Amino acid sequence: MSLFWRPFMLLLKKDLLLLKRRSASVVSVIFFSLLIIIIFQIGIDLGEMSPIPFAAPFIWLGSLFGGMLRMSRTFESETRGHVLEGYRLTKGIVLPLYLSKLVLNVFFMVLLQFLMFVVVVALFNIQSPLFYLKMAWLPFVLGAMGFSAVGTTFSGMVLGDSSKDLLLPVIAYPILSPLLIGVIKSFEYAASGDVLSLNPAWISLLIAFDLIYISVSILVFNILLESQ
Amino acid sequence: MKKISSKFFLIMPLVVALLLTIAFYMIFIFAPEESTQGAVQRIFYFHVSCAFAMYCGFGLAGIYSVLFLLKRQPHFDHYSHAGASVGFLFCSMVLASGPIWAKPIWGTWWTWDPRLTTTLLIWLIFFACLLLRRFFERDPRGPVYAAVLTLFGVLDIPLIALSVKLWRGVHPAVLGKKSNMPLEMKLTLLATNVTVLVLFFAIFWIRVRLLKLEHKSEMLRFEHQEN
Numbered sequence: 001m002s003l004f005w006r007p008f009m010l011l012l013k014k015d016l017l018l019l020k021r022r023s024a025s026v027v028s029v030i031f032f033s034l035l036i037i038i039i040f041q042i043g044i045d046l047g048e049m050s051p052i053p054f055a056a057p058f059i060w061l062g063s064l065f066g067g068m069l070r071m072s073r074t075f076e077s078e079t080r081g082h083v084l085e086g087y088r089l090t091k092g093i094v095l096p097l098y099l100s101k102l103v104l105n106v107f108f109m110v111l112l113q114f115l116m117f118v119v120v121v122a123l124f125n126i127q128s129p130l131f132y133l134k135m136a137w138l139p140f141v142l143g144a145m146g147f148s149a150v151g152t153t154f155s156g157m158v159l160g161d162s163s164k165d166l167l168l169p170v171i172a173y174p175i176l177s178p179l180l181i182g183v184i185k186s187f188e189y190a191a192s193g194d195v196l197s198l199n200p201a202w203i204s205l206l207i208a209f210d211l212i213y214i215s216v217s218i219l220v221f222n223i224l225l226e227s228q
Numbered sequence: 229m230k231k232i233s234s235k236f237f238l239i240m241p242l243v244v245a246l247l248l249t250i251a252f253y254m255i256f257i258f259a260p261e262e263s264t265q266g267a268v269q270r271i272f273y274f275h276v277s278c279a280f281a282m283y284c285g286f287g288l289a290g291i292y293s294v295l296f297l298l299k300r301q302p303h304f305d306h307y308s309h310a311g312a313s314v315g316f317l318f319c320s321m322v323l324a325s326g327p328i329w330a331k332p333i334w335g336t337w338w339t340w341d342p343r344l345t346t347t348l349l350i351w352l353i354f355f356a357c358l359l360l361r362r363f364f365e366r367d368p369r370g371p372v373y374a375a376v377l378t379l380f381g382v383l384d385i386p387l388i389a390l391s392v393k394l395w396r397g398v399h400p401a402v403l404g405k406k407s408n409m410p411l412e413m414k415l416t417l418l419a420t421n422v423t424v425l426v427l428f429f430a431i432f433w434i435r436v437r438l439l440k441l442e443h444k445s446e447m448l449r450f451e452h453q454e455n
Contacts, residue, residue: 157373174352175380178387201394220376227372
């Protein structure tokens with residue numbers, strides 16, 4: 001088991017350290033997501049409608065656009081200094097490498113969603129933020145896992161391409177469509193607009209999406225690494 | 229083998245033309261007119277058959293992409309590529325014929341009905357697959373990436389279909405319900421299905437041949453450059 005845990009923890013520590021050192025790019029992603037929410041807020045006139053049913057889609061959309069920028073930089077540190085060649089020659093590195101990147105991306109997405117939640121609570125004047133957070137955490141964490149599973153794998157695919165920033169969203173968003181719909185549809189609202197409950201059928205769909213794409217990604221990641 | 233192939237190439241268009249003539253006769257003359265929708269309902273035979281051919285193409289693309297990832301033989305990539313591109317063609321036909329049928333019946337070219345949305349999403353997925361192939365044209369990594377994306381896309385189809393079921397819509401259900409269509413309509417649908425499937429396999433076969441020839445010429449060009 002240490003054959004997995006030791007490289008996994010080392011890779012995760014290395015990526016966390018790099019994330020800390022490149023804080024400017026992290027702040028840029030957060031700022032970009034914030035801009036998306038503000039632009040949507042300006043563009044959509046809610047009028048007399050309750051803002052609460054719009055909160056989840058705004059948080060999710062802001063995080064998705066920002067998150068895609070993060071995904072395209074998942075393997076940025078591996079592109080220099082023949083690091084990938086080194087990985088290819090290392091036995092049993094594929095699973096720790098993929099899972100460390102996935103865990104880091106999920107962590108980043110959850111953090112981004114939480115920050116966007118704070119922004120949305122302020123902008124939409126949500127009266128009971130703790131109750132909203134209690135309801136919203138599950139679909140958002142499941143959404144972050146599915147998004148990161150597909151994003152991390154595809155990021156490994158477009159790694160060597162000069163137009164990866166263009167290619168990654170084009171190939172990832174259509175695949176992510178059930179997840180994009182699922183997170184939003186998980187919420188059920190009362191007539192007053194307050195969050196009433198979560199729809200278990202959509203939560204099951206999100207779990208199925210996560211399980212399928214994390215498993216398939218683990219299976220194909222070795223092939224992707226070999227082909228680089 | 230070459231002789232059989234060239235004979236098939238000559239006979240195939242004749243067979244397709246004959247089957248299309250029979251299908252058109254059955255759609256426009258043999259099948260009775262639907263009492264509520266009128267003549268426009270006849271597009272249904274073509275629309276449904278194209279949807280079957282579309283799933284056939286994407287299914288083949290999925291199977292061959294897995295085989296390519298396991299065996300890494302170029303001909304599996306050709307079959308997967310052909311399945312995705314011909315499936316995409318029939319998916320486009322479904323998306324084009326749907327609004328023509330919808331406008332007089334629903335009063336609008338497009339609604340965000342779940343089944344329409346599903347077809348559009350599948351169309352987008354396979355458009356992305358074909359686009360990825362263009363991005364990595366003449367790159368040895370291209371077929372591997374395309375196979376992975378095709379596999380992801382095919383796995384997405386049941387998830388999209390499930391999300392449709394959860395998100396109920398106004399689209400008429402063709403499968404899974406006990407049909408009360410008259411026998412003439414059922415026979416017409418069957419004949420159109422067979423015709424469109426034969427047309428699908430004919431285009432699929434031509435596409436595979438073209439891809440194989442392209443690959444062969446690419447190999448020759450490479451060998452020539454090496455020498």
